[in-house]
Amino acid sequence: MNPNKKNNLLIFVLTLMLLGTNSILAQTLNKPTPADNPNLAGNSVWTAACASATFNEYYINFTWLPNVNSDNEFVLELSDATGSFGTPKELARVADKNSDFDFEFSFALPTDTRGDAYRFRVRSTSPAKTSPVSDAFEMYYIDFNSTLAIREMGDTGAPPAQKIQLCNGGTTTLEVYNVPNPETYRYNWYKNTSPFTSSGSGSSIEVSESGYYVVELDYGSTCSGSANTQSLSIEVEIGTSVGLALNPPAETALCSGETYAPLEANMNYPDLAYTWYKGSTIIQPSTLGAYTYNIDTNDANFPGDYSVKIQGDGICTETSNAISITNAGLFTVSRDNPANMVILPGATANLIASSDATSVTYQWYKDNTLIPGATSSTYTANAVGNYYAEVTLSGGACTSATKNTETTTVVNPDSFELITNYTTEYTDCINTSVAIEVGRINAVLSDGTKTDVTADLKSNFSYQWTKDGANIPTANGSSISLTNTSENGEYKVQGTLDSFTSTSNALAVRLLTNETLTISSTGTVICNSSETIDISTTTALTGESFDWFKDGVNLNTSSESLSVSAAGTYQLVVQKNGCDLRSNEIVISPLDDSLIALSTTNNEVVFPEGGSKIISASGATSYKWYDQNNVLLSDTDTVSITQEGSYMVTATINNCEVSKSFTASYQDTFGIPNVITANGDGYNDQWIIPNTYTKDPNISVIIYNDKGEEVLSQKQYKNNWPEASMKFPKQNMVFYYTIKNAKETLKKGTITVIR
Structure with missing residues (x-):
């Protein structure tokens, strides 16, 4: 048994043991793989398929897991030469393998198989499912395996010459001439045994250099050698030109x-x-x-x-x-009027022909019958029919040359169709003005066909515009302009030409008034739930239909103004002539004390004793600064601090007040000590450093012993090292400290502890 097949069976048996034989398994189709041909000696799995009329039997192994229905069939399919399954070819179909979870398809290559990237897949029909595609394989059906014959194109000798004299600087073409349908194959050309890659892969090549040229059919890297199609060689030599030329003809x-x-x-x-x-x-x-x-x-x-x-x-x-x-007789003629022309009964149409030749004669025809005397480049047609002009050269070398213009069809209309359009982009209740025009006029013939005659007849019609069915005085042009909401309505136009009258389609117009609706408020910040803000408009709302909206939701109130106590986006909408006139939006926000910012760090201020510190505030409309005794220090956005203590600023935002406090302290004037006496006498027992390094939350203090071990790491150092319980086994122990702000080292040094 094939080792791969044996492994597949083992995997399947183990799967059944794990899941239980009574389990309902999901159907799994595995990727098909090449298999050994049991009819050939030995045990060899194919890696490329080189089929021919004498051998064309291959096998594909396929494994799957249950279950399928009793009417299921497994179908083996082949891709095209690029690996695409857009139009797959069926190679084999079996209906007796619905309980065989590991089996092999036998198949033969189609005779048109030639390529290096073919793939397989397997489909089940009930239920319908498709396996993953196989790896790509080189596959060729060798239907031509004889020696190729090549010759110089044009050499009809039997046999053709195998040696060619090519003039220096010239070219000639070598061709394969004994292969049926040569364009369906690819070819490998060689010059002096080396691939002649610049020639391409067609059945002929152009050569300009000396050498020995041969060709073979390209059946891929594996199959080409077994096909034995390589031709005999043709030798190309470079010779000397004999001076071939064409004698100058008497006329060109x-x-x-x-x-x-x-x-x-x-x-x-x-x-x-x-x-x-x-x-x-x-x-x-x-x-x-x-x-x-x-x-x-x-x-x-x-x-x-x-x-x-x-x-x-x-x-x-x-x-x-x-x-x-x-x-010499080449010239062009043209019809210089529309292909279809409409004339009213008793009217005429002017037909025009022209040519790029300087000396021509004209003869007009109607319904393929010569019109006597119609020998001008123009003709006035007064009857329906099909017209063309015959144009003949009357000068030059070729006086017999004749051409006909394209045909013009002249018809009488049965009726006219007027189509109106907005002249610019238009949207109901968005535009404040618009124009409407007759955009197209069609002549409707008796058979129902339509011809566009806008350019020819638009100016010939007389017009009457109507609004809601009533005539509009003085609106008698091909267009009408509307600029006022009082003109809203449905518009049509009636066009009259001779005995013809036509009414256009209807266009609705709903213009938005061009007035501006504005609302204002007594504030934009809600301080608390008990406070209200008034929103109103200067536009008179008495007798108007209007609605107030909050966050896009109708408040369903008939009040002409609003008193609001909730944050949101407010807008007024007034109905004007069937359109919504919308006001500006007012956004009411809840109070946010984070809007008020102080130029302090963590609400603490440190400055040298005897000096001062300027503190500023932002985010409000007015400010009042107080010290800890409630004394007003400033009513601007800044205050100068000269004393230690507690301070407060009261900021006003619209009608709301926000208070913020901060403290001020003097900057330490002493340095960082390098000796402490941890003997418990209450004096210099702990390492005390200036406030500059203890107030800032971003500053870290790190202390190491003489072994480099960290004994303290603290942000906003509490001036509490060493603790009373800490033991020092030796006199005069030395420790090391580093003071950092993020990655920046501010101070470093030693601390000697004397017991």
């Missing part, structure tokens, strides 16, 4: 349909093969002695660049210069 500007002298090579040898080209396209295959070529001027595509190539024994392959042949 030819007329359609006329006969001219053929193009002629300057070398006339019956044993040389001549291949004629127009551009890069062969127009006459290689033919012995065919040193001339007749241009067929009846072919509309005859203009172009013509050249000839010669091949033969004793000379190098050479291509002549190109001669450019043009059509």
Whole structure:
């Protein structure tokens, strides 16, 4: 048994033991993998598939876990050559493996399989589920495994020459000529046994250098060698030009349909093969002695660049210069009026034809019948029908050249359709003005088809605008402008032309009044729940329909002003002519004492005795500063502190008051001691440092013993080291301290403890 298959079975059995044989297992489809072919000797799993008519049998191993339904089928599918399953190919289908959790598909490669990135997958049909895709594999069906035959393009000899003389500086094309449908294969070209990668992978290559050239079918890195398709070599030598050229023709500007002298090579040898080209396209295959070529001027595509190539024994392959042949009878005609023209009964339509040629004649036709005397570039049509002009060259080399203009269809309308539009972007109850116009006029024909005649007839109509069905005096143009809310309503326009009358579609107009609605308040901060703020407007609301809103919710009050005691966003909306006129918004905020900021650190101020400290406040509209005896010190946003003590500032925000306190103390004038006497006599028993280093919460004090061990680490040091219980085993012990502000070291030194 295949070791991989044996392992898969073991895994499955263990899974059943863990879950219990009566468990309902979720269906799992595993990734398909290549398997050994039991019909071949040995035990070898394939890694690439090189199929052919004599061998095309491969196996795929597939494992899964139950359960599936009794009508389930497993389907093996193959991707395209890029690994995509957009249009998968079915390789195999089995219906008898619904209790076989580890089995193998047998399949054959489709005959058009050629690529390096094919993948497999397996589908179950009941329930429908798809496995993960397999790894990518190189897979080729070798349907052509004969030696390739190559030749110089144009060499029709049997057999073709295996040695080519190529003129210095020239090029020639080598081609594979014995493969059916050669464009469906890829090819590997070699020059002097090295890959000729610049040539691409097609069935032909262009060469300009000497060397030995061979080709093989590209069946991938694994399969190409087993196909044995490599061709015999063709040797390319560089020779000397024999001076091939085309003789200058008598005329290069030819007329359609006329006969001219053929193009002629300057070398006339019956044993040389001549291949004629127009551009890069062969127009006459290689033919012995065919040193001339007749241009067929009846072919509309005859203009172009013509050249000839010669091949033969004793000379190098050479291509002549190109001669450019043009059509002297080329000219353009145009119809300079609309393709469809509508005329009213008894009216006329002016038809216009033109040409880029200087000397032409015109003849007009109606319904493919010549109109006698209609020989001008213009024609006035007074009847319905299909018209065109025949334009003929009357001067130059090609006087017989004729072209017809495109056809113009002239019709009578059955009715007209008027379509109105807003002239600019418009939204109900947003715009304060708008204009409406006749944007399009369609002529409606008897069969119901419509033709846009706006440009031709818009100015010919007379108009009458209506609002809500009533005529608007003096509104008689193709547009109307509306600037007032009193003009709100439904608008139509009636257009009249001769005996035709048409009423347009309806457009509704709801303009917003251009007046401004403003509300104001007695404050914007609520101090407490018992306080109120008044919101009002100077706009008269008597007789108006209006609503007050808080945070977008209708307050359903008919009061013309509001007294509010809750924070929120307030707005007034007045209904004007069916539209909502919205006021500005007023935001009422709750009192937030954090809005008041003092220029102190942790509400503490330290300054030198005999000096002063300026303290400032911000965030309020007015301030009052008091000392601890409630004496007013300042009523501005700053105060000068000269004494230690407790202080308070009372700040006013709108109609609210906020009080904040702080303390002031003198800066210590003593330094940091380096000796203490911890003998319990109450004098100098503890290490006392200046307030500068103890008040700031960001300053840390760290003390180490003589071994570098940390014995104290404290922010806002309490001047309490050493504690009374701390023992000192030796006299005159030395400790080390560091005072830091974040990563910055402010002070460092030693402390000697004397017992």
